[in-house]
Amino acid sequence: MGWFKQLMGLEAPNASKSPSASDSLPVVGPLGLASGKQVTFDATLKLLLDGNSAVVIPGSQQVWALGVVDLGQSNWLSRCYMNDEDYWLQVHTSGDIVGQVESVILFNYLSYVTINSEAELRRLAGPESLIGLPTYTHNGVEYHREWGTEPGQTELVALSERVSNPEESYSVEHRSMLYARDTGLTDRREFLLFSVEEDAEGTISLSTSLGISLYTTDLNTF
Numbered sequence: 001m002g003w004f005k006q007l008m009g010l011e012a013p014n015a016s017k018s019p020s021a022s023d024s025l026p027v028v029g030p031l032g033l034a035s036g037k038q039v040t041f042d043a044t045l046k047l048l049l050d051g052n053s054a055v056v057i058p059g060s061q062q063v064w065a066l067g068v069v070d071l072g073q074s075n076w077l078s079r080c081y082m083n084d085e086d087y088w089l090q091v092h093t094s095g096d097i098v099g100q101v102e103s104v105i106l107f108n109y110l111s112y113v114t115i116n117s118e119a120e121l122r123r124l125a126g127p128e129s130l131i132g133l134p135t136y137t138h139n140g141v142e143y144h145r146e147w148g149t150e151p152g153q154t155e156l157v158a159l160s161e162r163v164s165n166p167e168e169s170y171s172v173e174h175r176s177m178l179y180a181r182d183t184g185l186t187d188r189r190e191f192l193l194f195s196v197e198e199d200a201e202g203t204i205s206l207s208t209s210l211g212i213s214l215y216t217t218d219l220n221t222f
Contacts, residue, residue: 025164029066029078030091030098032221035166037063039080039089041106042218052183053190054139055212056108058087065165067172068097075102079161085109088209089219104219105191107211115196115204125156125175125196125206132156136179136192138210143179143192156196173198188213 028034038060045057067079076097080089086109092102115121122128130136132153136143148154156175163170179192191211198204 025066025068025162025169026097028098029068029080030093030101031104031216031219033063033066033078033080033089033091035063035066035164037221039063039082040220040222041214045214045218048185049183049188049212052185053188053212054141055106055190055210056086057106058082058084061087065163067161067163069159069161069174071159074099077159077161079163081163081165090211101216104214104216105211106214107191107193107209110208110210112205112207115206121196121204121206125194127153131177131194138192141181143181143190146178146180146191148177156194159195170200172200183212187215 033039039062040060041057049055049057061082061084063080064083065081067077067081069077069079071077074095076093076099078091078093078097080091082088088107088109090105090107092104093099094102113124115124125131132145132148132155134145134151136145145154147157154177156177159174159176161172161174163172174195174197176193176195178194180189183190189212191209191213193209193211195207195209196204197207
């Protein structure tokens with residue numbers, strides 16, 4: 001195994017048992033989301049979130065790629081990556097990939113950093129970082145850890161994503177940590193997601209995203 005998998009405890013999938021990235025990927029995901037589809041957001045969201053969340057609501061967006069994460073126990077995450085790379089949308093469903101919608105979150109990418117060494121990884125997202133502690137402060141705003149019950153730093157959560165776009169299908173291995181806070185708005189929470197990602201070529205990166213809860217009625221797909 002490479003240094004990344006050794007450090008993070010992530011074993012490479014068994015190629016003889018694991019499906020390829022293109023296997024079982026839906027052409028159309030939940031809420032009618034698919035590559036090439038346009039997504040528009042309720043125009044009142046910007047005004048609603050003003051002063052309550054730093055998440056930026058974009059104009060009309062076109063979906064470029066669709067990613068799927070199998071959470072087990074018939075729960076799925078579908079991730080829609082837009083042509084405008086500042087934005088991506090996550091839909092949690094149960095029962096089936098296109099089953100009951102449990103939650104919708106619009107994310108803004110805050111940063112994306114390529115990691116070139118073990119020391120850099122430990123400093124940015126490993127034991128020497130603040131990621132995984134019970135609280136995390138970003139731009140003066142405090143968020144509370146959603147995953148893990150340890151009083152101190154907890155391990156990042158492993159997620160395996162299969163992604164497909166019009167040009168290719170591939171897999172991405174994630175080690176992630178999610179934080180959240182209440183915005184004061186009904187059923188709208190703000191999320192801070194850190195993800196150490198390793199792609200099929202072995203490139204390792206750390207992405208940081210800020211998200212907001214949406215209702216299914218907040219967006220339209222056509």
